[in-house]
Amino acid sequence: MQADILFKNAEIFDPDTLDIKRGELAVTGTVISAKGEKLSCEAKKEIDLKGNILSPGFIDHHCHVFPVSSVLGISPDLFFSLGCTAVVDAGSSGFANFKAFANAAAYNMMDVYAYLNAASYGQVILDCPEDFRSIKIHVDAIKETVKQYPDRIRGIKMRFDKSCALDEDTKSLQFCAELAHSLNLPLCVHVTNHGSTFAKILEPLEKGDVVCHVYQNMGQTILDDSGKVRQELIDARRRGVIFDAADEYVNFSFDVLKPAVEQGFYPDIIASDLTTLSAFNNHVYGLPLQISKYLALGMSLPKVLNCVTKAPAEAIGLYGQIGSLKVGAKADLTICKLEDHDFTFKSYDHAFVKGEKLIKVLATLKHGALRFASFDYY
Numbered sequence: 001m002q003a004d005i006l007f008k009n010a011e012i013f014d015p016d017t018l019d020i021k022r023g024e025l026a027v028t029g030t031v032i033s034a035k036g037e038k039l040s041c042e043a044k045k046e047i048d049l050k051g052n053i054l055s056p057g058f059i060d061h062h063c064h065v066f067p068v069s070s071v072l073g074i075s076p077d078l079f080f081s082l083g084c085t086a087v088v089d090a091g092s093s094g095f096a097n098f099k100a101f102a103n104a105a106a107y108n109m110m111d112v113y114a115y116l117n118a119a120s121y122g123q124v125i126l127d128c129p130e131d132f133r134s135i136k137i138h139v140d141a142i143k144e145t146v147k148q149y150p151d152r153i154r155g156i157k158m159r160f161d162k163s164c165a166l167d168e169d170t171k172s173l174q175f176c177a178e179l180a181h182s183l184n185l186p187l188c189v190h191v192t193n194h195g196s197t198f199a200k201i202l203e204p205l206e207k208g209d210v211v212c213h214v215y216q217n218m219g220q221t222i223l224d225d226s227g228k229v230r231q232e233l234i235d236a237r238r239r240g241v242i243f244d245a246a247d248e249y250v251n252f253s254f255d256v257l258k259p260a261v262e263q264g265f266y267p268d269i270i271a272s273d274l275t276t277l278s279a280f281n282n283h284v285y286g287l288p289l290q291i292s293k294y295l296a297l298g299m300s301l302p303k304v305l306n307c308v309t310k311a312p313a314e315a316i317g318l319y320g321q322i323g324s325l326k327v328g329a330k331a332d333l334t335i336c337k338l339e340d341h342d343f344t345f346k347s348y349d350h351a352f353v354k355g356e357k358l359i360k361v362l363a364t365l366k367h368g369a370l371r372f373a374s375f376d377y378y
Contacts, residue, residue, distance in 0.1 A: 001026070001039075002041065002043075003026035003027060003028045003033055003034065003041050004029065004045065005047060006026050006041060006045070006047070008047065009050055010022070010024065010025060010049040010051075010054035011052065012325065013053060013054065013055040013305050015056060015306050015310035016326075018302040019302065020302055021037070024039045025333075026039055027368045028368075030331055030368050031328055032329050032330075032331050052362060053336050054325075054334075054335055055334045055335075055336065056324055056334070057083070057332030057364065058309065059084065059088070060079060060087045060287050061244060061269050061271040061308075061316070062088060062212055062269075062272070063089065063274040064089060064274065064276075065079075066092035069092070069093065070093075070125070071125050071276065072092065072123065072275040074274065074275065076112050077108050077109055077110050079286070079287075084364070085111065085334070085365075086111040086112075086113065086313075087111070088113045088271075089101070089114040090157055091114075091117035091159065091188070091190075093117060093121070094119050094121050095116065095138060096121050098116060098145050098149065109366055113154045115154065116155070117130065117157045118132060118176045129159070132159065132176065133165075134171060137179070146183050153185070154186075154317060155186040155187065155210070156179060156180035156185055156187050156188070158176040158187060158190070160172075160194050160201060161193045162194065165194075174203075176189075177189075186208040186210055186242075188212055189209070189212070190213055191214070191216060192216040192251045193218040194220070196219075202235075202236040205236060206239075206240070207239060208241075209241050209242065210244050210315060211242070211243050212245075212271070213244075213248075215247065215251075215252040215253065221256045222260060242269060242311075242315055243265075243268050244268065244271055249277075249347070251273060252347055254345075254353055255347075257347075258297065261299070262298075267294070268307065268311055268315075269308075270291060272290050274287075287308060288358070288360065288361055289345075289358070291359045292358045292359050293345045293353065295338075295355065296353050309324075330367055331365060331368035332366055333365040334365075336359050336361045336362055337376075338357050339357065341357065360376070362376050
């Protein structure tokens with residue numbers, strides 16, 4: 001077999017088995033052409049990874065990447081330096097400006113997907129929150145937009161925040177859930193600063209729907225008065241509701257996160273919620289730091305890698321094309337290593353956790369082409 005690139009001496013993460021094993025991987029054109037312990041093939045280029053980790057490209061399932069319209073938006077291609085080969089915008093645009101979002105996204109090398117905001121213009125400015133009252137949601141326009149952009153729109157976004165949901169209790173949430181399900185799409189619901197209860201929030205959610213900012217502490221948290229994870233969260237997970245950490249600085253607290261993970265309630269997806277406010281600072285920085293935080297909290301390396309590869313790919317219905325190292329999958333690859341590094345992970349309320357390991361991205365390949373490399377890669 002003739003390949004373009006042969007990676008040798010790699011610690012290969014397989015999300016299907018949750019194993020990390022020494023092996024080789026071949027890329028031909030834009031796809032993965034072979035994977036195994038020892039491959040019999042010739043390649044135009046051989047790369048010795050010297051025991052570093054070879055993973056499917058990271059997928060940041062919750063970020064804001066609409067810089068031409070939203071004050072929160074950053075350029076999608078910046079995410080290559082963070083090991084990402086795909087990003088999912090979490091509601092920066094609605095039906096009224098989604099054409100502009102799609103046109104801007106097309107100019108990037110990064111794969112850009114989106115949760116379409118149920119509010120007309122999405123989350124474009126902090127001091128002018130969306131209006132999710134059912135009378136303000138333009139159902140026909142949303143359906144037409146989803147029809148026009150089926151490959152890019154992977155779900156519907158609703159911010160169940162007191163500043164957006166106003167005085168309807170869960171009426172607006174129920175309306176958005178019904179709308180998403182009528183389109184055969186998941187609903188992604190923001191729960192920071194909600195004014196209800198998790199019992200009510202989770203009631204309309206179905207298998208595949210996403211709760212983001214699950215470890216927030218503004219409003220009722222996922223912990224009951226005794227500090228136990230609420231039974232309704234456990235029941236929702238059993239029926240297939242997905243829990244995304246999306247730990248942007250103000251959207252989580254270690255006072256909630258630590259007790260939850262001590263009880264085994266880890267996130268299904270780890271995302272950064274990266275914005276202009278949080279990018280590259282020492283609280284959020286990006287996905288590698290968020291992965292490292294969960295290592296410090298006791299998650300295994302294969303499980304945290306799964307939370308940024310297979311799990312988000314499955315959530316947006318694209319596993320096998322992305323988030324995978326199966327033969328025939330896109331050659332979207334992240335090369336990284338686990339370094340000894342003392343670090344203090346912080347939350348906005350001055351709580352913290354100390355860690356001793358950090359994930360360092362060495363290189364990112366998109367469709368077999370190098371899009372980022374650190375000096376350590378060469």
